[in-house]
Amino acid sequence: MPISLHDPQQAPGALKRLPLRKAAVLFIVAVSLCLSGLLYLQLEQSQRQDLAVAQAASSNLTRAMAQQAEDTFLAADLVMTSLVDWIEDDGYGAVQKPRLQRIFARRAQQLTQLHGIFLFDREGQWVITSFAELPRGNGVADREYFKFHQQNASTLAHIGPAIRSRENGEWIIPISKRINDRAGNFEGVLLAGIKMSYFDQFFKSFSLDDNGIMFLALTDGTLLARRPFDESLIGTSVARGQIFQTLLPNAPAGTAMLNSYVDGTERLYGYRQLASYPLLVSAATSRDTILKGWSERAFQSSVIVALVILGVGLFGWVFIHQVRNGERIEKNLRKAQRALEQIATHDSLTGLANRRLFERSLEIEFARGARQVSPVSLIMLDIDFFKRYNDAYGHVAGDQCLTQVAQVLRTCCQRKSDLAVRYGGEEFAVLLPDTDINGALAIAGQIRRSVIDKHIVHSGSPTGYLTVSLGCYAFIPSGNDSPEAFIQRADAALYQAKNAGRNRAAVLSLDSGFAELMRSDR
Template sequence: MYDHQPSSGRPLKRMPLLKAAVLFIVAVCLTLVGLLYLQLDQSRRYDLEQAQVASQNLTRAMAQQAEDTFMKADLVLSSLADWIQADGYGAAQVPRLQRAFARRVAALNQLHGIFLFDRQGQWVVTSFEDLPRGKGVADRDYFKFHQQNISSRAHIGPAIRSRENGEWIIPLSKRVNDKDGKFLGVLMAGIKMSYFDQFFKSFSIDDNGSMFLAMTDGTLLARRPFVEAQIGSSLAQGEIFQKWLPGASSGNAMVSSMVDGVIRLHGYRQLDAYPLVVSAASSQTAILKRWSDTAFQSSMIVGLVVLGVCLFGWVFIHQVRNGERIEADLRAAQETLELIATHDSLTGLANRRLFERALDIEFGRGARQASPLSLIMLDIDFFKRYNDTYGHVVGDHCLAEVAGAVKACCQRKADLAVRYGGEEFAVLLPDTDLRGAKIIAEEIRQRVMGKNITHTESPTGYITVSLGCYSFVPNGRDSIEVFIGRADAALYQAKHSGRNRVAVLSMEGAEEALIRSDR
């Protein structure tokens, strides 16, 4: 309590070096990982945006090509339907119609053939030289559609196998009326499935990519990769038809395919002129392959850097711990040296050096606060005889026992028990008047007697102590020697009065002691 303390300003709190080092290393690692995450996230977004642009461009080209393909066939059918409506398809017209059909098919690569069916669905004219035999097409969906609908607009039906040669075709058909507007038959142009397959192959997509042409009701007409079993299946329950197309006629969507389960970025577009939908998709894996490779390399580099930082941090923290341990050892050694320098090794009480330091502090504090300061001086009675009788080892044990009794009576932190020298002790009592000092002195005397330490050379038969008390209020011009001398004079008075008692130095006695000390 009597170490020097700075009198002005509150000391700044300093974060422990070990904690600061750990926080710094964690902050560096988190910063590196955070920067990596931001960079990879930005790069991923960029690759996806570029893929979306490419997908939109691809579907736009597909939609234009598909629309052109069906429109050319539609124009051919329209001109032929007008001719047939005007001239009919009697026996005289059949040869001319067959040659016209053949020329149109030869002119358009996408056409498998052109066919004319009568009211019952029987073949009348085809672009092929030989007219097919067998049942007609009255069972076909497109024929039934035109029977029941008077619209002259072209109708696109689900993909079918041609009864001419078994080739997969997409039927584009028109209703043919007579001059009176009555149902005369159906004119159908078969669009080759292989034409769309070749068209799809002209675009560069990844191995897991896909393209398809479907009707707006979800019926699949053509697909890359071509799987025959999937032709004619319905995509109506897929996300594109259920979620995206109702909201926008074109766009992009990351979708898990209901056909093969692969996650793809789909660009989709609904044709303006026909009830058709085209879509081109690249697999998410292929889109992000370059990003994945870069992410792996960057992650490895950052991981190695973080590992290096952690290793360096581990070494640094280890050094800091060693430094703190050494500092703690030095501090403990310093405290031990301080304890040795300020305390008596035998009794554990303060020594005269700490006593004098405490007196300087308490004199100043007492003067500032005008509070009383008391001192008890005590001495073991007949201690020389005790040493001569029992030896110095037992004498040292006796001193330790008495010191314990003295220390036990010092209840406050400010109280200071001192081994003043030999068998003499002192107790410094700040903020304590003479009456309080006498009470504590009597308590010390009783506690020593209560230990019942045998002393055959003492009149009482046990170890006793004599005590002297003195108290005053410091004024800033006091002498430590005088203060100790007056308490010592009280002790002398207790010894002179018969020992084993407490003596208090009165003011008259203090003046007499002062005069005696001046002489």
């Protein structure tokens, strides 16, 4: 008789398999949600970063534009100021005209941004220009800058809306100053025309996308220069734009993502008002251009994450079985890692730390000592006449002797932070954190006595038994100390002890500028 699908005898097996299926589903869902969340966070952070970089670039660009505009108008302003002083002092009669014309021409040639320099009398008629011949026409009494100076007694430079020169039809930005007679009455206007092409060339020196714009405007919103150049926009007002309506009243410089007042395109605008003149510069890059690279990365990342989620779903069941195998392998790896670490950091004969662990511990304790302003001590010790011991008893006995000395060091180093090291051959070291020189000397004396108490027979020693010599050194680390110098000073103390007759501990003192031996025979 066939076994039923719901046979009670098969229920336990079905119950065991069911949690694994749930675990696989939960795992796939959790991983998918995590990957999707991480993708969202990464893309959001990347977008913020791209926008922040663009904001910094826009701010730097407007700073450069503002500086260039400031320098351009300031140079013209300085030239005009000197000319106004000259004209007000000497006048512009028939005697002075030839000389003034030469000066005007020379100044216009010196400043590449100048279209020309022009002097008008109180009626707005041409008096002197930087050109060889005076233009024909009815004068400039109808110009905005002339009316401004007629009605305002200010001697400061005035920058007016862009105009076409009546000399040759070139677009210029007028900067003008009032000329007074000796009584302070209006005597005329001195004008310098800034070439709009000068700003156009300057704007073109910067890299912008096809939808990017740069412009120079008066603070009342009157457009003076623009890239890309559009003659129909020159002289129009953009005062209703958000830069002039919202941003400029609150801050003289900044960046913001705005929809263009002119064409409605969303751009990142940087703007800056000039410090000395009523001018504002602005540069804008379209949002699409800024985020173009981000959009491509977002698409690529989304495809990759989708493929990963698909892979997780396909191999979800395999993952469950691999977890168990992975745990067993990981346990074996940890055990092997501990064994390798023990081999890499400890001496195989004595079981003490080796020089690699010693050097690593020195760096750690130096840093801790510098932070906590606590002393670090080092004891270097050497078995006296060890070569004679090997010659007399053989290398096997010599290894046993090293092992017994190592056991003494382990016994005397009772704190967890103390580190006993086989430094090399018959030489050992003991690193003592948070221990001053007196503590190091006390431990050195304990080690020396404990070795003597072992009563290891040594026929080659004057005492008839095994002894050790020890050198101690301590200092408070400063953060820039040399471990090599630290070891050398402790080693120097060791050699002082050996030269003084062995079987003793010595301390190297550098307080008085020379090595001083302090013995401890207790």
